[in-house]
Amino acid sequence: MTAQMQQANRHPFLRKIDSIALFKPSEAEMAALSAMPMQVAQIDAYQDIVREGDRPARSFAVLEGIACTYKSTRAGKRQVMGYHVPGDMPDFQSLYLEVLDISIATVSPCRVGFVQHEAVRALLRQHPRLNEVFWRATLIDAALVREWMLNTGRRDAYARMAHLFCELITRLGAVGLAPDRTFEMPMTQPELADALGITPVHVNRTIRDLKMAGLITLRSRRLTVHDWDGLMSAAEFDPTYLHLRDQDAS
Amino acid sequence: MTAQMQQANRHPFLRKIDSIALFKPSEAEMAALSAMPMQVAQIDAYQDIVREGDRPARSFAVLEGIACTYKSTRAGKRQVMGYHVPGDMPDFQSLYLEVLDISIATVSPCRVGFVQHEAVRALLRQHPRLNEVFWRATLIDAALVREWMLNTGRRDAYARMAHLFCELITRLGAVGLAPDRTFEMPMTQPELADALGITPVHVNRTIRDLKMAGLITLRSRRLTVHDWDGLMSAAEFDPTYLHLRDQDAS
DNA sequence: CGAGGCATTGAAACTTTTCAACGGTCGTGG
DNA sequence: CCACGACCGTTGAAAAGTTTCAATGCCTCG
Secondary structure: OOHHHHHHHOHHHHHHHHHHOOOOOOHHHHHHHHHOOOEEEEEOOOOEEEOOOOOOOEEEEEEEOOEEEEEEOOOOOEEEEEEEOOOOOOOHHHHOOOOOOOEEEEOOOEEEEEEEHHHHHHHHHHOOHHHHHHHHHHHHHHHHHHHHHHHHHHOOHHHHHHHHHHHHHHHHHHOOOOHHHEEEOOOOHHHHHHHHOOOHHHHHHHHHHHHHOOOEEEEOOEEEEOOHHHHHHHHOOOHHHHOOOOOOOO | OOHHHHHHHOHHHHHHHHHHOOOOOOHHHHHHHHHOOOEEEEEOOOOEEEOOOOOOOEEEEEEEOOEEEEEEOOOOOEEEEEEEOOOOOOOHHHHOOOOOOOEEEEOOOEEEEEEEHHHHHHHHHHOOHHHHHHHHHHHHHHHHHHHHHHHHHHOOHHHHHHHHHHHHHHHHHHOOOOHHHEEEOOOOHHHHHHHHOOOHHHHHHHHHHHHHOOOEEEEOOEEEEOOHHHHHHHHOOOHHHHOOOOOOOO
16 A cells, blocks of 8 residues: 555544544644554444443444444443544543443444554654543544433433434534535444444334434435534534534535 | 641642553652642531632632532522542542532641642643643543442442442441441431432431441441441452552441 | 344233322421 | 431332324335
C-alpha cells in the first residue's frame, strides 16, 4: 500500500479531528497526525474488532463502514451502546484504561486503521495541544452513551427507535453519508433489538408503526425519513448532545 | 475557613487521584493538587449543583455525601445515570465540553469543593503527567455509565436493583464507608426508580422480593447485605468495570 | 436451487405500569 | 406540643407494553 493511499484512507479520521478541535490545528499538528504509522485493514461484517477483557496495545479508527460498541450479559444478552461512523476512534479509551470493558464489532464491512498506543503517546508528547482534542473525543463518546441511557431507561420503544434513526441520520449526514435523509442501514432487526433493549419481534412491530405513521420507509436495508420534524418530535430529538459543528442532516 | 481545614476537606479528592493514577504522584504534584484554590460549600439534599445546558467555568469534587448525575426527558421523566461518592469529580468533563449535557444533584446533604477551570488548566500545564490521571478518571466514569446501560437495557428489575446495590456497596466500601456491607442509603424509592428506569411502585415490589430472598434488609434508609455472594450472582456483578485498585467491599 | 437467516404476523404469557387507596414519618407552623 | 400537610412506603387490581413461542414467507448468498 502506498503512502498516498494511506493518506487517502485516513481522511475521515483527519476530518474528525479537525471537527472536534476547538482550535485550528497547525500544519505541523496535521502533518504529525498524517504521519502516524497506521495499519489499514479490511474487515467483514459481524466481526469483533476488539473484545471485552482485551488489553490492546493499539487503538483504531473506523475509515469506512459502520461498527458498534456492545456489552453482553452472562446470559448472552447483548446491549449495543453506540454506532461508529467513519472518522470515529471507538476504543481510544484503551490508551489509558488497560483492560477493555466493551467489545466492538463491525456491522457492515469496514475499513479500519490501527495505530499503536506508543505512536499515539509519542504524538501527544510532541504536540500537547492534541491531548485536549482526543480527550474531547472520548468525552463526546461518553455523552452519546448517556443520551442512549436516557433513551433506553425512559422512553418507550417507539420513541427509542425514532431517536436512534434521528441520531444515525444526523451523524451520517454530518459526514455526507445521508443525502436526502436516506442511507443504507446495515443493521438487521435483531441487531436493532440489541441496540434498543427490546426484542426483535417488537422491533418489527415498532418499525411497522413508524412506517404507518408516515415518518419513514425502510425496505431492504434502505432507510429514508419522510417527515423529519415528525420523527424528531416523536423522538424528542435534540442534537446538542452530539457536539457537532454542523448539525444539518440534509 | 483556615488553610488546614481546606486541606482536610479535600482529602477524599486527593485520595481518589492517588488511587486512579497509574504512577506514584510526586510530592510536587500532590502539593500542586493540594494548593489548587478550592471553594468549599455545604449543600442541602435534593439540590441541583449544575444543570443540563450550563456552561460552567469551574468543576467540583464531592467531598462528603452522595450526589447523582441525571438527564430528563421533555415529558419530565428523569433517568439517573450514576451516583457520586466522596472523591469523585462528576462534571470534570465541562473542562473540555463547553455545554453540559447532564444535571448533577445532591442526594444527601453534601460538602463539595469547586475549582475554577483556569486553575485546573494551569495545574495540568504545570504538571502534564496529571493529564493522564484526570483523563483516566473521566474514562472510568464513562465505563460506569456503560455498565448501567447494560443493566437497564438487558436485565430485569430484580437483577438491576441487585446490581445497583452491589455497585454502591463496593464503591462505598472502597472508601471505607460501608463497614459490614452496611450503609445509610439516602435514596428514596422514587429516586431508585429513576436510577433503574422503572416505576416507584415496582421498586417497592422488587425490594420486597430481594428481602424475601434473604439477600438484604433495608429499613429507614439503612441497607445491609446479608448474602453478598447471592446478591452478586443475582446481579451478575463483576466489579472489573469499576477499575478499583482494591475491590474488597468488607 | 437450497439453506439459513431475516422479516412478518398471531396469540398467549409475563413483566411492568398505572391508578387508587391507606398508613407512616417527618418537619413546620399554629 | 400537637396538628397538619407533604411525601414516602406499601399493597391491590386492572391495564398496558413487551416478551415468548410458533409458524410462515421472503430474500440472499453460496
